[in-house]
Amino acid sequence: MAHATLTHPDIDVAGEATVADYVALLKPRVMSLVIFTALVGMAIAPTGLHPVLAGISLLAIAVGAGASAALNMWWDADIDAVMTRTRNRPVPTGRVQPEAALAFGMALSVGSVLTLGLTANWLAAGLLAFTIWFYAHFYTVVLKRRTAQNIVIGGASGALPPVIGWAAMTGSLAVPPLVLFTIIFLWTPPHFWALALLKNEDYTRAGVPMLPVVAGPTATRWQILLYAVVLVPAGISPWFLGFAGPAYLAVSVVAGAVFLAGAVNVLVRREGKAAARACGQLFGFSLIYLFLLFATLLGERIAGLV
Missing domain, CATH: 1.20.120 (Four Helix Bundle (Hemerythrin (Met), subunit A))
Known part of the structure; x- marks a missing residue:
């Protein structure tokens, strides 16, 4: 993915990022929904992992969701800057620089997928990688600015966590x-x-x-x-x-x-x-x-x- 630098006049590029700003990049409210639905997918599975491994797997799924959110905020900073609902997010306000948000999202993406693959199985890891790509690229870059069906098609990414949770526990669908x-x-x-x-x-x-x-x-x-x-x-x-x-x-x-x-x-x-x-x-x-x-x-x- 490539993206132009931000040019919105209200963006302050002199701000310093805090831990809270990087947490905000993860969209914690959305992440909580991902964690919960993935947990239910794990809970209804007929087989399971050791509780510690299951906990690490759930954390990896959550971090993967946060990674895609950070990449979404990096790409959409120009849109976020002109919308009242999103204009105070870390990138459009300048508290987090676009390059830092991109690096943060990419690092978490790779780390979460590798962690899930090594902890649970590579089917679950592959599904997590697909979910990150689908939301961060296919929805954010391809669909969101081009079609009114953006939410309909892009909603698949938000619907996958229980499938990933089940796959992490069973290695199957x-x-x-x-x-x-x-x-x-x-x-x-x-x-x-x-x-x-x-x-x-x-x-x-x-x-x-x-x-x-x-x-x-x-x-x-x-x-x-x-x-x-x-x-x-x-x-x-x-x-x-x-x-x-x-x-x-x-x-x-x-x-x-x-x-x-x-x-x-x-x-x-x-x-x-x-x-x-x-x-x-x-x-x-x-x-x-x-x-x-x-x-x-x-x-x-x-x-x-x-």
């Missing part, structure tokens, strides 16, 4: 982790498009062709509802496929109904504060929805109910 991949993959567009509706002016100013910018708010609202309709049965499917119990069935049905109601609310409420509130509520609940599903899967395994 199977239906359960692929189902979890599908759930996250279908969840990603409505989750991000709800936010994009709220931040439409930001994306327009930055020239990022998010769906609300390209197709308009109405088409985006219908797409959110369409994905929600498909997501809800996918979210229930682990019970039908036999790797989730009755507690998961109850949680997935209730949470799915709330998610679907939130998508309908976004479609119906299209003006003013009511529209913004509906989008904000769906965005917030979408995080709760995914957490509830994966936490219930994990809880059932710990309790020996499945």
Whole structure:
């Protein structure tokens, strides 16, 4: 990957980076979701590693996710500088120089993949390497600035951690982790498009062709509802496929109904504060929805109910 130097007038190139700035490059909130979903992928696997090796493997997956985030921030610094949501990130503010962010991301990428390969197996390491490349290059460089389907296609990278977790434990692939991949993959567009509706002016100013910018708010609202309709049965499917119990069935049905109601609310409420509130509520609940599903899967395994 090659990238032009930053030219935005608000960037201060004289700042000094702190440890907190480098932690921010890892997108710790996103990393926490990666850690959690990868952990569930590990927990539902029929075989396992020694707890110490499993812990190191989980850490390697988390670091790999952070590495791709750092590379994303390096490439997208020009966009981040003009968006209110991202303009205080370390690279656009000048606290971390672009070359340092690039070196940091590349070092963590190589280190995390090698660590996972040596600790668990090379299938898991290969999947982690693919995930880093997919997010840092294919999504960030190729898709994000070219197509309104950037989130749809790029969402595959965020959906892979449970597959990597399963592969780390078993050295193979199977239906359960692929189902979890599908759930996250279908969840990603409505989750991000709800936010994009709220931040439409930001994306327009930055020239990022998010769906609300390209197709308009109405088409985006219908797409959110369409994905929600498909997501809800996918979210229930682990019970039908036999790797989730009755507690998961109850949680997935209730949470799915709330998610679907939130998508309908976004479609119906299209003006003013009511529209913004509906989008904000769906965005917030979408995080709760995914957490509830994966936490219930994990809880059932710990309790020996499945």
